[in-house]
Amino acid sequence: MFDNEPSRTAEYMALFRAVETAEPPDRRLFEDPYAIPLLSGTLKVLAEIARISVVGKLVPAFLDFGWPHTRSSGVVRTRLIDDLVREAIHAGAQQLVLLGAGFDSRAYRLEETRDIRTFEVDHPATQRAKRERLKPRLQQPAVNVHFVEVDFEKDNLEFKLKEAGFDEKTPAVVLWEGVVSYLSEPAVDANLVVLARLLAPHSRLILTYVHKGALDGSQKFQDARRWRSWADAAVNLSSLASIPLPWRITCGLVGFCSRAMYPPPKPPEATVLRPVGMRPAPSCTGLRP
Numbered sequence: 034m035f036d037n038e039p040s041r042t043a044e045y046m047a048l049f050r051a052v053e054t055a056e057p058p059d060r061r062l063f064e065d066p067y068a069i070p071l072l073s074g075t076l077k078v079l080a081e082i083a084r085i086s087v088v089g090k091l092v093p094a095f096l097d098f099g100w101p102h103t104r105s106s107g108v109v110r111t112r113l114i115d116d117l118v119r120e121a122i123h124a125g126a127q128q129l130v131l132l133g134a135g136f137d138s139r140a141y142r143l144e145e146t147r148d149i150r151t152f153e154v155d156h157p158a159t160q161r162a163k164r165e166r167l168k169p170r171l172q173q174p175a176v177n178v179h180f181v182e183v184d185f186e187k188d189n190l191e192f193k194l195k196e197a198g199f200d201e202k203t204p205a206v207v208l209w210e211g212v213v214s215y216l217s218e219p220a221v222d223a224n225l226v227v228l229a230r231l232l233a234p235h236s237r238l239i240l241t242y243v244h245k246g247a248l249d250g251s252q253k254f255q256d257a258r259r260w261r262s263w264a265d266a267a268v269n270l271s272s273l274a275s276i277p278l279p280w281r282i283t284c285g286l287v288g289f290c291s292r293a294m295y296p297p298p299k300p301p302e303a304t305v306l307r308p309v310g311m312r313p314a315p316s317c318t319g320l321r322p
Contacts, residue, residue: 039162040155042211043135047071049107050138051080052093062112067138070170071163114210114239119145121206121237128205130154130194132224133185133212136163140178141171150177152197154190157182185212186220191227204233209240 051068053061069080083092096104118129122145129146131137134153140146153160160180181197183190195201207228213221228238246252 037158039159040135043137043159044072044076046107046111046211047136047138048076048080049096049104050111052083052096052104053108053111055080055083055089055092062108063115063142065138065142067141067167067170068136071136071138071166073166110210110241114208115139115143117237117239118206118208119143121239122146122149124237125235126204126206126237128152128199128203130199130205130207132190132207132209133215134163135159135211137208137210139208141167141175147175148177150179150198150200151175152179152181152194152199154181154183154193156184185216185224189227190224191231194231199231200233201231202233204235206237206239207232209238211241213240213242 047065047068050063050065051072053063054065054068055061058064069077072080079092079095083089093104118139122129127149129140129149129151131139131151132154134155136159137153140151140153153163160182164174164180179197181193183193199205216224232238
């Protein structure tokens with residue numbers, strides 16, 4: 034993403050949600066009426082075609098052929114996180130923080146989030162595009178949604194959230210989805226320290242990450258060889274394009290999840306971003322403080 038352009042990754046995720054929404058009601062994992070309004074150009078055209086009977090089936094087939102497992106994994110992850118967010122709110126969370134919100138629409142499409150304060154934290158270019166594209170759909174801005182401009186590598190997350198009205202005495206659910214892979218290790222550690230200090234008791238943190246064993250080959254699972262080849266290719270690309278090395282892990286857990294995994298076994302955290310065939314790490318239940 035360039036400084037003056039919205040996140041392309043966020044737009045692809047919105048496309049995947051739009052295509053899933055076009056599925057029959059008895060098959061789709063969720064419905065997102067805000068996905069298509071968030072799209073532009075060719076991606077918006079693809080989403081519109083997906084809604085056409087018979088012909089629309091070509092769109093998911095095209096996406097799955099070009100990027101195997103990416104779309105299916107994305108929509109399964111979306112549904113699982115939807116359920117975790119709902120569960121946290123029912124358990125007492127009164128604030129929702131979306132770190133690297135991108136084109137996430139949970140603040141608008143989940144019934145549980147409509148009456149709690151939501152803080153959408155992201156790059157200003159992505160936030161600007163999101164607000165402009167949602168204007169026609171929302172008609173008027175959601176009064177409970179606060180946009181917080183943050184560069185996770187440079188800005189003080191704690192200061193920015195407090196400035197926007199975040200209450201550190203009130204339980205919150207924090208979602209950090211698809212972001213840490215783009216950051217340096219020190220930036221990830223620094224922001225986790227801030228969250229540990231900032232969040233009230235009974236708050237919950239949901240984050241996605243790539244298991245190190247999937248990248249270095251120490252873990253064996255279905256399609257492990259393909260995954261490793263993608264990681265190696267990304268490393269080569271990052272050196273050619275002078276992209277920071279942490280970028281390479283974004284190619285990690287894009288696949289290996291399937292619709293058959295849903296509904297997941299309990300506890301649901303045990304399936305968050307684990308490729309099929311990998312045993313959950315002993316610490317996976319530690320997502321809840």
